[in-house]
Amino acid sequence: xxxxxxxxxxxxxxxxxxxxxxxxxxxxxxxxxxxxxxxxxxxxxxxxxxxxxxxxxxxxxxxxxxxxxxxxxxxxxxxxxxxxxxxxxxxxxxxxxxxxxxxxxxxxxxxxxxxxxxxxxxxxxxxxxxxxxxxxxxxxxxxxxxxxxxxxxxxxxxxxxxxxxxxxxxxxxxxxxxxxxxxxxxxxxxxxxxxxxxxxxxxxxxxxxxxxxxxxxxxxxxxxxxxxxxxxxxxxxxxxxxxxxxxxxxxxxxxxxxxxxxxxxxxxxxxxxxxxxxxxxxxxxxxxxxxxxxx
Ligand code: AMP
Numbered sequence: 001x002x003x004x005x006x007x008x009x010x011x012x013x014x015x016x017x018x019x020x021x022x023x024x025x026x027x028x029x030x031x032x033x034x035x036x037x038x039x040x041x042x043x044x045x046x047x048x049x050x051x052x053x054x055x056x057x058x059x060x061x062x063x064x065x066x067x068x069x070x071x072x073x074x075x076x077x078x079x080x081x082x083x084x085x086x087x088x089x090x091x092x093x094x095x096x097x098x099x100x101x102x103x104x105x106x107x108x109x110x111x112x113x114x115x116x117x118x119x120x121x122x123x124x125x126x127x128x129x130x131x132x133x134x135x136x137x138x139x140x141x142x143x144x145x146x147x148x149x150x151x152x153x154x155x156x157x158x159x160x161x162x163x164x165x166x167x168x169x170x171x172x173x174x175x176x177x178x179x180x181x182x183x184x185x186x187x188x189x190x191x192x193x194x195x196x197x198x199x200x201x202x203x204x205x206x207x208x209x210x211x212x213x214x215x216x217x218x219x220x221x222x223x224x225x226x227x228x229x230x231x232x233x234x235x236x237x238x239x240x241x242x243x244x245x246x247x248x249x250x251x252x253x254x255x256x257x258x259x260x261x262x263x264x265x266x267x268x269x270x271x272x273x274x275x276x277x278x279x280x281x282x283x284x285x286x287x288x289x290x291x292x293x294x295x
Contacts, residue, residue, distance in 0.1 A: 009093060010100045015109075015153050018102050022063075022155040031060035034156035034183075036147060039066035040083040040201035041092050044191035048160040049096050051188045055158040063154050064093055065102040071110065071121075072142030083204045102154065109149065122148045122179070124171045127266050131259050131279055132167050132290065143168055144175050151181050159183050164190040164198050166279055166292040170266060190291075192218070198291045205287040213250040214284045217291040220247055220258070224278055228295045233273045236260040247282055256281035256288065263294065 012018045025032055033052030037045050052062045066089055073079035086103070093101055110118045121141050127133075128140035151159070161169045169187045176183055191199050196218025197211075206214050220243050227234050227242075240258050247255045258280040260272045269276055272295055279292035 007097060007099075009090070009098055011090065011103060012100055013103050013105065015104055018063075018100070018104075018153050019155070021100065022153070025061055026155055031056040031158070032154065032156045033060055033062045034150070034154045034159040035062070035064045036150050036159070036161075037064060037066055038068045038082065038201065039089050040085055040204070041089045042191075042199045042201065042203075044162060044164060044199040046092060046096060047191050048162060048188050049093065049098055051186060052158065052160045053097070055160070055184075055186060060157075061099040062097075063100045063102055063156065064098050065104070065150055065154065067102075067104050067109070067146070067150075069109075069142055069146040070106060071145055072139050074136060074138055077136075078202075083201050102150075104153075109146070121145045122175060124175055124178075127167065127171045127174055130167075130261075130266060130268070131257060132281070135256055135281060140168070140171055144171060147172055148175065148179070148181070151183055156183050158186060160186045160188055162190060163187050163292070164200070165290070166263075166277065167266065170264075196222070198289075200289065202287055202289065206284060210252055210285045210287070213252055214287075214289060216247050216250045216253050216284075217280060217282055217289055220280060220282075221278065221291060221293045224272065225293070225295060228272050228274065228276075233271045236268070236270050236272055239272050243280070247280075250284070252285045254283040256283060260295075 022032060033056035035048045035052050049064055068082050070079055090101060122144040123141050124144050133140050161172055173185050176185055195215040197214050224239055243258050244255045247253050259268060260276050260278050261268050263277040274295060276295045278295055281288060281290045
C-alpha cells in the first residue's frame with residue numbers, strides 16, 4: 001500500500017491549522033462529521049464517533065475534539081480533577097479510524113481570559129433556565145460558547161451529541177436554529193453499563209460501594225416507567241416525592257432534582273404519561289450524575 005492510501009489519524013492542536021484543514025475539505029466537497037468531547041472516552045463517546053462516520057460515509061472526514069472546557073465548570077466544580085488520558089483516547093480513536101483529533105488548549109481557545117481579553121459568549125435564554133441550568137447557573141453559557149467556537153473552527157456538516165445530556169442537546173439544537181449554523185445535529189442514544197448506569201467519564205470517581213449505589217438512577221427511571229405503564233397518568237408531584245424516597249434509600253445518594261417535562265420545549269408538566277421526558281441529577285457521594293428517559 002502506498003503512503004497516500006494509508007489512513008493516518010491526524011492530531012491537530014492549533015486552531016488555525018484545524019480551520020485550514022476544514023476549509024480545504026469544504027472546497028473539495030468533503031463532508032465533515034464532528035463529535036465534541038471532553039475526553040476520557042468510553043463506549044458512549046465511541047458510539048457517537050461511529051454515528052458520525054455513518055453520517056458522512058467513507059469519503060467524509062470525522063473530527064473528534066478533546067477539550068475540557070473551563071467555561072462550563074463553576075469555580076467549585078471538578079475542572080482540575082476531571083479525568084484525562086489522552087494517550088488512551090488517541091488509541092481508541094485510531095482503532096475507530098477517526099480522521100482528526102482536535103486538541104486545542106486554553107491559551108488559544110480563551111486568549112488572555114484572565115486579563116479580560118475574552119468577552120464574547122453565546123447565551124441561550126429559555127431552555128437553559130431549568131434543571132442543569134438552575135443547578136449549574138453558568139454551565140450552559142460555557143457549553144454554547146465552546147460549541148459555537150468549535151463549529152466555527154471545524155466547520156462540520158453534521159455534529160453528533162448524546163441523548164445522555166438531553167437538555168444540552170436541546171439547547172445546541174436551538175442555538176443552531178437561532179444562529180443559522182449550517183450544521184445538522186444528530187442526537188444518539190445513551191450507552192449504559194450492565195446494571196443500567198449511564199456511561200460517563202465521571203463514573204471513574206465512583207469508588208468502592210458508591211459504584212453499586214449509582215445504579216439507583218437507573219432504578220428510579222425504570223420504577224417510573226413501570227408506574228406510568230400501570231396507571232397511564234401519574235401526578236408529577238407524587239412521582240417526585242416517591243423518587244426522592246427511593247433514591248435517598250441509598251446511604252450516599254442525594255437527589256438534586258427530578259423533573260418531568262415536554263421533550264421539545266422542556267416545559268414542566270404536572271402529570272407523567274407516555275411521551276413525557278424525565279430527567280434527574282443525583283449526588284452519589286461527591287459525584288453528581290445525570291440521566292434521563294422518555295416515558
Ligand atoms: P462529554 O465528554 O461528557 O462532554 O460528552 C461528550 C459527548 O458524549 C456528549 O454529546 C455526551 O452527551 C455524549 N455522551 C456522554 N455519555 C454518553 C453515553 N453514555 N452514551 C452516549 N453518549 C454519551
